[in-house]
Amino acid sequence: MLVSSFERQHLADRVMLLYKNAYTGAFVNIFIFTGLTLIVIDKERVVTAIAVWLCMTFIVTLRVIDARKRLHHPEQVRNSPYLYLRRFAVGLFITAMIWSAFALSFISTMTQIEVYALSIILCAMVGGSCSVLGSIKNLNIAYMFMLLLPSSVLFIQMELEEFKIIGVLGIGYLLALISSANKTSQLITDTLNLSSKNSDLANQLAKEKYVVEQKNNALEDANKSLDEYAHTLEKRVEERTNEIYQLANTDILTGLFNRHALIKSATNLFSNPDFTTNQFCVHFIDLNGFKDINDSYGHAYGDEVLVEIGKRLSSLCLKNEHICARWGGDEFIAIQRLSGLQSPQEFAAEILELISLPIDVRQKHFTYSASIGMALYPEHADTAETLIQLSDLAMYAHKQDKDEVAPVMFSQATSEKYIREQWIKRHLSEASKQNQFSLMYQPILDISNHAILGYEALIRWTHPTGAISPNEFIPIAEKTEQIYDIGHWVLKNAIAEFNEFASPTQYLSINVSAVQLHRVNFHEEVLSVLSELSFDPRRLQLEITETALVQNYNRINSLTNMLQQQGIRIAIDDFGTGYSSLKQLQKISFDLIKIDRSFVSTLDEKDLIIISAARFIASRMQAYAVVEGVETAAQLELLQSEGVEMFQGFLFAKPLSAKDIPAFVVAFSKKPDFIKST
Numbered sequence: 001m002l003v004s005s006f007e008r009q010h011l012a013d014r015v016m017l018l019y020k021n022a023y024t025g026a027f028v029n030i031f032i033f034t035g036l037t038l039i040v041i042d043k044e045r046v047v048t049a050i051a052v053w054l055c056m057t058f059i060v061t062l063r064v065i066d067a068r069k070r071l072h073h074p075e076q077v078r079n080s081p082y083l084y085l086r087r088f089a090v091g092l093f094i095t096a097m098i099w100s101a102f103a104l105s106f107i108s109t110m111t112q113i114e115v116y117a118l119s120i121i122l123c124a125m126v127g128g129s130c131s132v133l134g135s136i137k138n139l140n141i142a143y144m145f146m147l148l149l150p151s152s153v154l155f156i157q158m159e160l161e162e163f164k165i166i167g168v169l170g171i172g173y174l175l176a177l178i179s180s181a182n183k184t185s186q187l188i189t190d191t192l193n194l195s196s197k198n199s200d201l202a203n204q205l206a207k208e209k210y211v212v213e214q215k216n217n218a219l220e221d222a223n224k225s226l227d228e229y230a231h232t233l234e235k236r237v238e239e240r241t242n243e244i245y246q247l248a249n250t251d252i253l254t255g256l257f258n259r260h261a262l263i264k265s266a267t268n269l270f271s272n273p274d275f276t277t278n279q280f281c282v283h284f285i286d287l288n289g290f291k292d293i294n295d296s297y298g299h300a301y302g303d304e305v306l307v308e309i310g311k312r313l314s315s316l317c318l319k320n321e322h323i324c325a326r327w328g329g330d331e332f333i334a335i336q337r338l339s340g341l342q343s344p345q346e347f348a349a350e351i352l353e354l355i356s357l358p359i360d361v362r363q364k365h366f367t368y369s370a371s372i373g374m375a376l377y378p379e380h381a382d383t384a385e386t387l388i389q390l391s392d393l394a395m396y397a398h399k400q401d402k403d404e405v406a407p408v409m410f411s412q413a414t415s416e417k418y419i420r421e422q423w424i425k426r427h428l429s430e431a432s433k434q435n436q437f438s439l440m441y442q443p444i445l446d447i448s449n450h451a452i453l454g455y456e457a458l459i460r461w462t463h464p465t466g467a468i469s470p471n472e473f474i475p476i477a478e479k480t481e482q483i484y485d486i487g488h489w490v491l492k493n494a495i496a497e498f499n500e501f502a503s504p505t506q507y508l509s510i511n512v513s514a515v516q517l518h519r520v521n522f523h524e525e526v527l528s529v530l531s532e533l534s535f536d537p538r539r540l541q542l543e544i545t546e547t548a549l550v551q552n553y554n555r556i557n558s559l560t561n562m563l564q565q566q567g568i569r570i571a572i573d574d575f576g577t578g579y580s581s582l583k584q585l586q587k588i589s590f591d592l593i594k595i596d597r598s599f600v601s602t603l604d605e606k607d608l609i610i611i612s613a614a615r616f617i618a619s620r621m622q623a624y625a626v627v628e629g630v631e632t633a634a635q636l637e638l639l640q641s642e643g644v645e646m647f648q649g650f651l652f653a654k655p656l657s658a659k660d661i662p663a664f665v666v667a668f669s670k671k672p673d674f675i676k677s678t
Contacts, residue, residue, distance in 0.1 A: 012081040013192050014135035016074060018088050021132040022067035026060045028128065029095060032121055036102065039114055048105060056098045063091040089139055096146035099125070103151040112162070119155070119166045122148050123173055130177060130184050135192075137185035141178055148174050253303055254310030256332075257325035265323055266335055266384035270377055280377040281344040282384075283334040283407070284391035285313075285351060286399060288369045290330035297364070304361045305368070306330065312354045320347075333388060338376075348372045348407040371399035372407035380410050393418050400479070424476050427463060432489055436462055439494055440655035443664065444509065444626055447636070448645040452668060454507035454541065456648065457494035458655050459486070478515040487516045488525065495535045501661040502539075509541040509571060514548035517555060523562050541569035541592065546577060549588065557588050564589055571626075575614055593618045597629020597649070600639075608642055615644065 037053040070077055070084060077084045103122070107115060126144045133140035148170055155167030249261035257265060269280065287309070294302040306326070313332055317324040320342070323335040336347050352370055359366045373394025375387045394410040396418060401408075408414065431437055441455040461468045477483040491510060498508045516522055530537055542563065549556055549572065560570045571592040576599060595614050599607040611627065618625040630636055630649030639647070653664055 008081060009078065010192060011085070012078045014188070015077050015081050015085050015088065016070070017135040017188070018085075018133065018139075019067045019070045019077070022063060022088075025129075025132050026064045026067075028125070030057060030060050032125070033099075033102070036118065036121065039110075039117075052098060052102050052105065056095070056102075059091060059094050059098065063088075063095070066091065085136070085139075089142075092133075092139065092143055093146060096143050099147050100150040104154060107151070107154060107158075112160070115155075115163065116166070119151065119170060122151055123170065126174065126177055130180050134181065134184035135188045137181055140181045140185065144174055144177055144181070251310075251326040254307055254314075254326050256310050256314060257323065259325070259327060262323070262325035262327070262333060262335075263384050263388075266387075269323070269335065270382065270384065279338040279379070281336045281338055281347070282375050282377070282387040282391045283336060283344070283348055283351065284327070284373045284375075284388065284395040285332040285334065285355075286371045286395050287330040287355070288371055288399070290368065293366060301361050301364070301366075302330075305359055305366060308359050308361075309355060309368075312357075313351070316350065316354060322347075327388075333391075344374050344376070344409065345406065348374060352407070371395050373398055373410065374407055375410040390415070421476055424468065424473050425480055425482075428473060428477060428480070428482055431461055431463070432485065437486075437489060437493075438462065438657070439490065439497060440657060441498075441661060442648060442655045443653050443668075444646065444648050445652055445668075446646050447640065450668075450671060452503075452506060452665065453646065454509055455498065455502065455661075456509040456511075456543070457490060457498070458511075459490050460655075474513070478513055481515065483513045483515050484519060487513060488529070491526065491529050492533070495529065495533050495540070497658045499533070499535065501658055504539075507539045507541050507569060509543055511543045511573065514545065517544070517548060517559060523559060526563065526568070527566060537567035538569070541571050543571045543573040543594065545573045546575050553588070560589055564591075576610055590621070591623050593623060593625045594648070595625060595627045600627060600629040600631075600635055600649075603635055603638060608638075611639070611644070612642060 033053065033056045037049050066087065099122070103118060107118070110118065126148045129140055129143055129147070133143055152167040152170030152174070155163045155170065158164065158167075249258060249264075250256070251258045266280075266282075290302065290305070293305060309332065310326060313324045313334060316322075317334055320336070322337060325333050327333045334347075334351065336342075336344060338344070342350075351372065355368055355370045357367075359368070373391045373396065375381065375390035375394060377387055380390050381387045390410045394408045394414050397414045398408040400421075438460045440458045440460055442458060443455055444453045445451070446453050459470055461470070461473055474483070474486075477486055494508060494510055502508065519525070526540075526542075527537075529535075530540065544556060544560070564570060569591040570589065571594055572590050573594045574596045575593045577596045593614055595611055599610055615625040624646060625644075626646040626648055627639055627644050628648050630639065630647050630651045632651060636647065636651060652668075656664055
C-alpha cells in the first residue's frame with residue numbers, strides 16, 4: 001500500500017509519542033506488578049509468582065532498552081514507522097498477556113480484598129493507557145481489552161455475587177474507556193496536525209523571506225557603481241587565479257600538495273641559499289592493507305580515511321615547518337628539515353604513531369599501520385625526483401620485511417636487494433617453461449631398524465647465471481603467488497620420479513607453503529594429481545611448518561582433516577621454531593613431527609630436553625618424531641643414547657638426484673659405520 005510522505009511523518013510522530021511515554025509505563029508496570037507479586041509470594045504458588053515476575057521484569061527491561069534506542073535515534077522511526085510500531089506493539093501485548101496470566105493464575109488463591117485490589121489496579125492501568133497510548137487508537141483499545149477483559153470474564157464466572165458484579169463493572173468500564181480512547185486519539189491527532197501545519201507555515205514564511213531578501217540583494221547589487229563593479233571584476237580574476245593555482249597544486253581529496261606542487265616546492269627548498277648547509281629527509285609513507293577497506297566498504301569509506309590521514313600529517317608537518325603531500329592512492333610524502341631537534345627515525349616514529357590512532361568513519365572503526373622509507377638530501381641524492389624514488393625503494397623494503405618494525409633508511413644494500421628481487425621475479429615465471437627446475441631427495445631413515453622410511457623432495461633452481469637457493473626464491477614466489485604453479489610442479493614431478501625409484505613401503509614427503517594452504521581448491525588439486533598419476537595417497541606426506549600452523553590455525557586444521565580422511569600423511573616441519581601452543585597441537589591431527597635442526601647444531605642439555613619433550617608429545621598423540629640436521633657421528637650417538645630412532649641429515653646423505661638414489665640404497669644396505677650395531 002502506497003503511503004504519502006505526510007501520512008508517514010504523521011505516523012512517525014505518533015510512534016515517537018509512544019516511545020516517549022514508555023518510561024512512565026515501564027515504571028508503573030514494574031512497580032505495581034512487584035507489589036502484587038509480594039502479596040501472593042507467601043502463597044502456595046511461590047515459584048509460579050516469581051517466574052511470572054521475572055518474565056514481566058525481562059519484557060519491561062527489553063521495552064525500556066528499545067525505547068532508549070529509539071529516543072536516541074529518532075531518524076530510524078521516521079524512516080520505518082510501521083516497523084517500530086509493530087515492535088512496540090509486540091512488547092506491549094506481551095506485557096498485557098503477562099498481566100492476564102498473572103490474574104488468571106492467582107485469582108483462585110486470593111482473598112476477597114486482594115481480588116478487589118487487583119481489579120482496581122487493572123482498571124487504573126486501563127485508564128492510564130488512554131493517555132500513555134493515546135496516540136495510536138487501535139493499539140490502545142487492543143491493549144485495554146487484553147488487560148481487563150480476561151479477568152472480568154473470569155470474575156463473572158466465579159461463584160461469589162460480588163465478583164460477578166466486579167466483572168460486569170470491569171466490562172462496562174472497558175466499554176466506557178473506548179469512547180475516551182477515541183477522543184484522546186482524536187485530540188492528539190488534531191494537535192499533531194496543527195503542529196505540522198504550523199511547521200509548514202513557518203517553513204513557507206522562511207522561504208518567502210529568503211526570496212524577498214534575495215530580490216533585495218539583487219536590487220542592491222544592480223545599484224552598485226561602475227567603480228565597484230570594476231573592483232569586483234578585479235577580485236574575481238584574482239580568485240579565479242587562486243583557484244587555478246589550487247587545482248594545479250592541491251590534491252582535491254585531502255587538500256595537501258599534489259605531485260606537481262611537491263616536486264616544485266622540494267626543488268625550491270633544496271636550491272634555497274639559506275638552506276644549503278642543512279639536510280632534509282624525504283619520508284615515503286604507504287598505508288598497509290588500505291585496499292581492504294575499498295574492497296569491503298567502498299571507496300567512500302576509503303576516501304574519508306585518506307582525508308583523516310591527510311589532516312594528521314598536515315598538522316604534524318605544519319607544527320614542525322615541514323612539507324607534506326599526497327603522492328597518489330594511499331601514498332603520502334613528508335619532507336623533514338633536519339634541524340637537529342628530531343632525527344629522521346624519531347619523526348618517522350611520530351608519523352607511525354599518528355597513523356595508528358583509530359579512525360571513525362560512519363560509526364565504523366578502522367586502525368592502520370604504515371610502511372615508511374627514508375632518503376637523505378644531499379647524502380643520497382640532490383634532486384627531489386631521485387630522493388622520492390630512493391625513499392620509495394626503502395619503503396618497499398620496510399613493507400616486504402615482516403621482521404622489520406622500524407622505518408627503513410635507504411642504503412645501497414636496499415637498492416641491491418630490490419633489484420635482485422625484481423630480477424628473480426622476472427626470471428621465476430620462465431624457470432619452469434625452460435626446464436630450470438629440478439628435484440633432489442633426502443632420505444628419512446629409521447636407524448634402529450636399518451630402514452629407509454621415505455624421501456623428502458626438495459626443489460632446486462639452476463639458472464644459466466648459476467644456482468639460486470630456495471631460501472631466496474621461495475619467499476618471492478609466495479609474495480607474487482607464483483608459488484601456486486611451483487607447488488603444483490613439485491607435487492606432480494616428484495610423484496612421477498618417486499614412482500621410478502622408491503619401494504612400495506616408502507613414502508614421499510613434500511613441503512607445502514603457507515600461501516598454498518590459503519588456496520580454496522588446494523585439497524582438490526592434490527587429489528587430482530594423485531588420481532592422474534595413480535599414486536596411493538597413503539604414500540604421500542605433506543610437510544607444514546609450525547609457523548604456518550600458528551598463523552593459519554583454523555584453515556589448516558580443517559584442511560589437514562580433509563587430507564587425512566583420504567589417507568594422506570601430515571607432518572609438522574621445523575617443530576620448536578613457530579611458537580605453537582600445546583592447545584593447538586592437541587586439536588590438530590598429524591602423523592609426524594620433524595624436530596628442527598636448530599636444536600641439533602648445539603645439542604646441549606636444554607636442546608636434549610626439548611627433543612625428548614617433542615618425542616614424548618608425538619608418541620602420546622600416536623605420531624612419530626624425526627630429528628633433522630644430523631651432520632656428525634657424535635650427534636647421532638648422543639641422540640641414539642636418548643632413544644631417538646628416526647633421522648634426516650647430511651651425515652646419512654645430502655639431497656640426491658633421482659638417478660643417484662639406487663647407489664645410496666646399495667650403500668645403505670651394507671650398514672655404514674654410522675649405524676650402531678644392535
